[in-house]
Amino acid sequence: MKKTAILTISDKGSEGQRIDETGQVLREYLEKNKYIVHYYKIIPDEVEDIKKELIYMCDELNIPLVITNGGTGFSKRDVTPEATLQVIEKYIPGIGEFMRMKSMEITPRAMLSRGIAGIRKNSLIINLPGSPRGAKENIEFILPSLDHGLKILSGETSECARSEVDL
DSSP states (O other), X not given: OEEEEEEEEOHHHHTTSSOOHHHHHHHHHHHHTTEEEEEEEEEOSOHHHHHHHHHIIIIISOOSEEEEESOOSSSTTXXXXXXXXXXXXXXXXXXXXXHHHHHHTTOGGGGGOOOOEEEETTEEEEEEOSSHXXXXXXXXXXXXXXXXXXXXXXXXXXXXXXXXXXX
């Protein structure tokens, strides 16, 4: 089992005014795919709160895969990508680009998602949308490729995967 964390970013969820359906959908999907949710929390859309939690999960808990959901839209309160950018050491544009590309096959509004991904220490942080459907679709798109990246990040392997077609 691989360790992961889910951080739901929602003002209403953090105040108990909304059930965290997205966090539960992600938990179920990850557990079906041999991940164990080691840490789960709901926090408000506040940059400092998000940064504090991301640093804690990466630096203190050493969780290899940190999944956030919520705060990736256009609302003034949507600040998850900004907080993530402030704590990551390496930006990984391909993950966000791939999620948006695949999501565009489903809805043209996918171009409005601002989720990003990056590395802090030995942890991979990925921002997913706040809607249960959007979050599940996006984790389904990327999870098959993450295993290799997480092995490299943890030092289990140093080899890069090559595609069938050498570029």
